[in-house]
Structure formats: structure tokens, C-alpha cells
Amino acid sequence: MASSRACTKPIIFLSAFTKSKFSHQYHVSFINTTSHIPIYPKLSQQRSLVVNNVLKTVEPTESSLRSSNSEEFGSLGEKPTILVSERLGEAGLQVLRGVGHVECAYELSQEELCTKISCCDALIVRSGTKVTREVFEAAKGRLKVVGRAGVGIDNVDLQAATEFGCLVVNAPTANTIAAAEHGIALLAAMARNVAQADASTKAGKWQRSKYVGVSMVGKTLAVMGFGKVGSEVARRAKGLGMHVIAHDPYAPADRARAIGVDLVSFDQAITTADFISLHMPLTPTTNKIFNDNTFAKMKKGVRIVNVARGGVIDEDALVRALDSGIVAQAALDVFTEEPPSKDSKLVQHENVTVTPHLGASTKEAQEGVAIEIAEAVLGALKGELSATAVNAPMVAPEVLSELAPYVVLAEKLGRLAVQLVCGGSGIKSVKVVYRSARGPDDLDTRLLRAMVTKGLIEPISNTIVNLVNADFIAKQKGLRISEERVVVDSSPELPVDSIQVQISSVDSKFASAVSESGQISIDGRVKFGEPHLTCVGSFDVDVSLEGNLILCRQVDQPGMIGRVGNILGEQNVNVSFMSVGRTSRRNKAIMAIGVDEEPNKEALDNIGAVPAIEEFVFLKL
Ligand SMILES: NC(=O)c1ccc[n+]([C@@H]2O[C@H](COP(=O)([O-])OP(=O)(O)OC[C@H]3O[C@@H](n4cnc5c(N)ncnc54)[C@H](O)[C@@H]3O)[C@@H](O)[C@H]2O)c1
Numbered sequence: 001m002a003s004s005r006a007c008t009k010p011i012i013f014l015s016a017f018t019k020s021k022f023s024h025q026y027h028v029s030f031i032n033t034t035s036h037i038p039i040y041p042k043l044s045q046q047r048s049l050v051v052n053n054v055l056k057t058v059e060p061t062e063s064s065l066r067s068s069n070s071e072e073f074g075s076l077g078e079k080p081t082i083l084v085s086e087r088l089g090e091a092g093l094q095v096l097r098g099v100g101h102v103e104c105a106y107e108l109s110q111e112e113l114c115t116k117i118s119c120c121d122a123l124i125v126r127s128g129t130k131v132t133r134e135v136f137e138a139a140k141g142r143l144k145v146v147g148r149a150g151v152g153i154d155n156v157d158l159q160a161a162t163e164f165g166c167l168v169v170n171a172p173t174a175n176t177i178a179a180a181e182h183g184i185a186l187l188a189a190m191a192r193n194v195a196q197a198d199a200s201t202k203a204g205k206w207q208r209s210k211y212v213g214v215s216m217v218g219k220t221l222a223v224m225g226f227g228k229v230g231s232e233v234a235r236r237a238k239g240l241g242m243h244v245i246a247h248d249p250y251a252p253a254d255r256a257r258a259i260g261v262d263l264v265s266f267d268q269a270i271t272t273a274d275f276i277s278l279h280m281p282l283t284p285t286t287n288k289i290f291n292d293n294t295f296a297k298m299k300k301g302v303r304i305v306n307v308a309r310g311g312v313i314d315e316d317a318l319v320r321a322l323d324s325g326i327v328a329q330a331a332l333d334v335f336t337e338e339p340p341s342k343d344s345k346l347v348q349h350e351n352v353t354v355t356p357h358l359g360a361s362t363k364e365a366q367e368g369v370a371i372e373i374a375e376a377v378l379g380a381l382k383g384e385l386s387a388t389a390v391n392a393p394m395v396a397p398e399v400l401s402e403l404a405p406y407v408v409l410a411e412k413l414g415r416l417a418v419q420l421v422c423g424g425s426g427i428k429s430v431k432v433v434y435r436s437a438r439g440p441d442d443l444d445t446r447l448l449r450a451m452v453t454k455g456l457i458e459p460i461s462n463t464i465v466n467l468v469n470a471d472f473i474a475k476q477k478g479l480r481i482s483e484e485r486v487v488v489d490s491s492p493e494l495p496v497d498s499i500q501v502q503i504s505s506v507d508s509k510f511a512s513a514v515s516e517s518g519q520i521s522i523d524g525r526v527k528f529g530e531p532h533l534t535c536v537g538s539f540d541v542d543v544s545l546e547g548n549l550i551l552c553r554q555v556d557q558p559g560m561i562g563r564v565g566n567i568l569g570e571q572n573v574n575v576s577f578m579s580v581g582r583t584s585r586r587n588k589a590i591m592a593i594g595v596d597e598e599p600n601k602e603a604l605d606n607i608g609a610v611p612a613i614e615e616f617v618f619l620k621l
């Protein structure tokens with residue numbers, strides 16, 4: 001049950017002081033697209049790409065991206081700088097050049113990369129650039145996004161990226177077919193000794209009996225990793241008349257069945273296969289998963305293709321397995337170390353066919369990957385979160401779209417709440433209570449939690465918080481953020497009825513913000529699409545959260561509004577909203593005053609000097 005109480009006390013809303021609700025300072029709009037998931041939280045704020053939460057609505061079609069210009073990054077003040085450290089298709093470069101300064105600098109040493117990165121907002125890499133923790137450190141907070149023009153992100157230190165609040169996006173679909181075709185090319189080339197026979201013939205020999213191959217039809221192929229590439233390889237191998245089995249602990253059996261493939265256990269796959277094709281990512285679990293033990297279980301004379309990642313094979317063990325004849329042949333596109341050393345026994349082995357990581361290297365795939373990554377990177381630079389983000393939670397576009405105004409509310413409540421704390425950095429425990437008519441499983445609060453966290457942390461530190469690093473930063477600062485869902489009887493059309501932020505075990509600068517249960521507590525809701533503060537401690541208020549806010553507690557008596565209004569007016573401070581919440585007639589009241597400008601010390605002193613005012617606080621939104 002909710003520990004929070006309902007705000008039931010009367011509210012006096014002073015429309016005479018109210019500016020048009022449309023003259024707000026904050027605008028939020030979202031981009032709805034199937035290829036990009038927009039993200040609100042000023043992902044790139046540390047580089048001032050999105051100031052005052054302004055995001056522009058654009059149609060993120062390919063054509064609009066092509067025609068887009070740096071105005072979409074208007075708040076950056078200048079075009080973003082994008083470093084492309086490996087060759088990228090021209091179409092993608094053109095998309096990038098339409099909006100940013102694009103520097104293509106290939107084969108950089110780690111030192112050179114670290115030097116350049118401090119001047120870059122985005123970095124685009126393929127598999128050849130190691131984006132290590134040192135690179136993120138050297139970026140000094142400027143790097144907002146790393147775009148991996150391809151699938152595998154094992155060359156990017158994701159943990160470091162997350163800690164530095166840097167989004168990592170990849171382009172996971174455009175090279176699938178190219179990789180699958182290369183897998184099949186290697187399979188067939190290996191089975192028929194194409195590479196070896198080619199070299200021998202070019203050397204003037206005519207060795208027809210030496211290069212007798214093996215047939216593929218009717219043979220069992222084990223596809224290890226039944227994802228995008230694996231399933232396309234399986235489909236093609238079926239077309240070659242092979243019997244295809246697959247191992248993938250996470251793949252749905254019905255997807256495999258649909259293309260006539262049986263999902264089997266790891267051991268079943270490797271013990272029964274004549275050919276094994278590797279298509280799993282390199283992870284701590286798959287690292288050297290093919291080793292002396294696993295080779296020993298394989299059928300003698302098995303043939304192995306690897307277009308996934310070199311690291312999934314213990315390469316020394318593979319040499320031993322080739323020498324002993326357990327593995328008859330291998331065809332490898334990828335290596336633990338790339339490029340492999342010139343005297344690599346594996347590369348030089350006569351039963352091994354090698355290519356230099358060419359799986360994704362078709363013209364078509366590279367153009368597709370380049371466009372895919374350019375769109376994802378530009379989206380991230382605009383404050384959107386690409387659907388291909390790999391170190392941030394995925395939030396469905398429709399969820400984001402309906403949460404848009406609540407996201408603003410959540411950040412502002414966090415921002416207000418922390419300013420109510422004496423010495424804000426001592427906060428340890430925060431609770432966010434969401435009141436909603438929807439069932440607990442029908443509201444994704446990760447984005448809201450991230451924004452409350454952002455609001456809580458940013459005013460009291462120089463850390464920039466976004467959806468990528470919010471949970472990490474909170475944990476790092478020892479801030480425990482718990483969430484509570486309260487089902488209320490309101491419209492299920494609205495995702496959230498109200499949000500309450502409670503901070504416990506702290507003293508407040510404004511004692512009236514402390515609720516009866518002892519925590520600093522503020523509530524807000526979205527009204528007319530705009531965030532409003534609706535409750536402070538035990539007092540109901542109703543003030544639009546824009547500009548800045550003065551909260552005063554006074555003895556409820558006539559003339560208070562006029563007196564404070566006059567003081568502010570004399571200092572040319574424009575009052576945008578006023579609202580008074582009171583406990584009972586002529587008793588205690590809280591006056592919430594929205595002001596466009598920051599009042600000077602004299603104005604604040606004068607407000608404090610009004611005899612009926614018992615306490616007040618100025619809060620920056
Ligand atoms: N050589 C190249 O140029 C090239 C090109 C594209 C992709 N790749 C690599 O191929 C691999 C697959 O790419 P994809 O696009 O199909 O990725 P994907 O994510 O679509 O598929 C990977 C599959 O591996 C499965 N998997 C994870 N752990 C596993 C395990 N322990 N055992 C078996 N399966 C496991 C996953 O469930 C997933 O279905 C990646 O390593 C990628 O980097 C290489």
C-alpha cells in the first residue's frame with residue numbers, strides 16, 4: 001500500500017497572476033519512427049546539445065536526415081564533430097556530413113585516438129578500433145555516442161561507456177546477409193579446397209587428386225548461435241541439401257522449426273555434426289568455448305567455419321585438433337588477434353582457409369551499415385535513443401511518446417526535491433511513488449526513474465546523468481532509489497496520475513516540505529500537457545513547473561499575495577504563477593510563486609522580512 005497520503009486540502013489558484021500556459025519555457029516533442037526510439041533525457045546535455053530540454057520534432061526518414069542540417073543541433077551552438085576511425089560507406093558519410101563536421105582518420109594508434117577524442121561528440125568504428133576505458137577517459141565527457149558500424153561490440157568497453165554516460169549504438173541488421181553469404185562461401189570453398197587449389201594452380205601445379213573435396217549434400221551442419229546470421233546460414237544450407245541442426249540457448253524453437261531446423265544441446269550439436277558453423281557473439285561465456293575438451297567430443301574429420309569472432313575458439317587447441325585430424329579443415333574469417341601474426345600456425349596451416357574479416361564486406365552491406373549507423377548516431381546526438389542502443393534500456397516508441405510530459409515532470413520533481421534538502425549531497429534514500437490507474441505491469445518506469453535521478457543528482461554535482469548512466473551514477477553516489485506503484489481510480493488513458501518524490505532521513509531547508517511521516521515529500525502531475533507541482537509536504541499547491549519557484553509558508557491572511565507580488569514587481573521579476581495551499585482558513589498557508597527571473601538578494605531579503613512569512617525558499621527549476 002502507498003505510504004503517501006492524498007492531497008485533499010483546498011487549493012486557491014490565482015489565475016490573475018497566471019501567464020498563458022503556452023508561454024512555457026520547456027518544450028518536449030518526440031520523434032516517432034520505427035527505426036529509432038527517441039529518448040528524452042538530454043542524453044547529450046553535457047555537451048549542451050539539448051538545452052532547456054528542447055528537442056525538435058522531425059520526420060526521421062532517410063531523406064529528412066539527408067537534408068537535415070546543424071540547426072537540429074542548434075543548442076550545440078556549432079555542428080557536432082564526428083570522428084570516423086574506420087572506412088564507412090559513402091552514403092553514411094554523406095548523411096553525417098549533412099549535420100556535422102566529419103573527420104575520417106583511419107589506423108589511428110591508441111594514443112592518437114585518445115588525443116583526437118577529446119574534441120569529438122561522436123565516434124564511429126568498425127571492429128578494428130578498440131574503444132577502451134582510456135578512450136572514454138580521454139574524451140573528458142564530450143563523447144556522447146559511439147556508433148559501431150556493424151554488429152559485434154566486443155571492441156567497445158561497454159561498462160566504461162555506461163559509466164561515462166556515453167551511449168553505444170550498433171548497426172545490427174545491414175550486414176547479416178553479407179556475413180551469412182560469406183559463411184556459406186567459406187563452407188563451400190573449404191569443402192572443395194578452392195583456396196588451396198587456386199594457390200597450387202597459380203603456382204603452376206595441376207594437383208587434381210590432392211584436392212578431392214567432400215560433398216555437402218546430406219551432411220549435418222550444426223549452426224552454433226541461431227541469431228540473425230546463424231538463421232540465414234541455416235536457411236541457405238537447407239537449400240544446399242544439408243541437414244541443419246542448431247544450438248542457441250536463447251533462440252525460440254518455433255523460429256528454428258519454421259525453417260526446418262532442430263534446436264539441440266551444445267553437446268548434441270558438436271558430437272553429431274559433419275560441419276560446424278559459428279555464429280554466436282563473443283562474451284565471457286562463449287570465450288574459447290571451442291577448446292581441447294570440446295574438440296575432443298567432435299566427430300573425427302569435422303569441418304569448422306567461423307565468421308563470428310575469433311575469441312570463441314581457443315586457437316592453439318584448434319591447431320592441435322587439426323594436427324591430430326579431429327578437425328579435418330577450418331575456414332576462418334575472424335581471429336583472436338586481428339590481424340593475426342604473420343607466423344600464426346593456424347593461419348599457415350594447410351587445412352585452414354582464411355579471409356581477413358571480410359564477412360560484412362560487401363558493397364551493399366557497407367552502404368547499408370553506414371546509413372544505419374549514421375542515422376543512429378545522429379539520432380543520439382539529437383537526444384533520441386536509437387533502437388539499437390546496446391547500453392541503455394529499450395523503451396518502446398509508443399511508451400516514450402505517452403511518457404513524454406511525465407519525463408519532464410519527473411526530472412523537475414527530482415530537481416526541486418534535492419533543493420529542499422539541507423546540504424543535498426547527504427541524501428541516501430529516495431522513494432518515487434507513481435500513482436496510476438494502470439496495473440503494475442502496464443507502466444514502464446525506468447525512464448521516469450532515470451529522470452528523477454537526473455533531477456536529484458545534477459543540481460548538486462558536476463555529474464551528468466542520462467538514461468544510460470542513471471542507475472550506475474545513483475549507485476556510485478550511494479543513492480538508493482526505490483519505487484512504489486499505487487493503483488488509483490483515475491483514467492487508464494493516462495499512464496501516470498501523479499508522481500511523488502520522497503527523501504527520507506534528511507533535514508529540509510523548508511520545514512513545510514516535510515510530510516507528516518517525516519520525509520521531504522513533493523507531488524506533481526501533468527495538467528494540460530505541462531508539469532505541475534501539486535503538493536509540498538502536507539500542503540496542496542498548484543503551480544506550473546516552469547521558470548523558478550519561490551515557496552513561502554505564511555500565516556494565512558489577506559494581502560499576502562499582493563505584498564510578495566509587489567516586492568518582486570519592484571525588482572522587475574515577472575510572476576508567472578501563484579498558488580496558495582493552506583491547512584485551514586486563517587491558519588498556515590504555503591504560497592508557491594513561479595517567477596521567470598531569479599530574484600536578487602534584496603528581493604529575497606524583503607520577502608523574508610514580511611512579518612507573516614515564517615519561512616521561504618527559492619528553487620531553480
Ligand atoms: N565476420 C563478420 O564480418 C561478421 C559479420 C556480421 C556478424 N558477425 C558476428 O557474427 C556473430 C552473430 O551475429 P548476429 O548478427 O547473428 O548476432 P545475433 O545477436 O543476431 O545472434 C547471435 C546469437 O547467438 C546466440 N548465443 C548467445 N550466446 C550463445 C551461446 N553460448 N551458444 C550459442 N548461441 C549463443 C544468441 O542467442 C543469438 O541468437 C556476432 O559475433 C557478430 O559479431 C561477424
Ligand SMILES: O=C(O)[C@H](O)COP(=O)(O)O
Nearest residue numbers: 126127149150151152360
Ligand atoms: O560484427 C560485425 O558486424 C562484423 O564483424 C563486421 O565487422 P567489420 O565492420 O569490422 O567488418
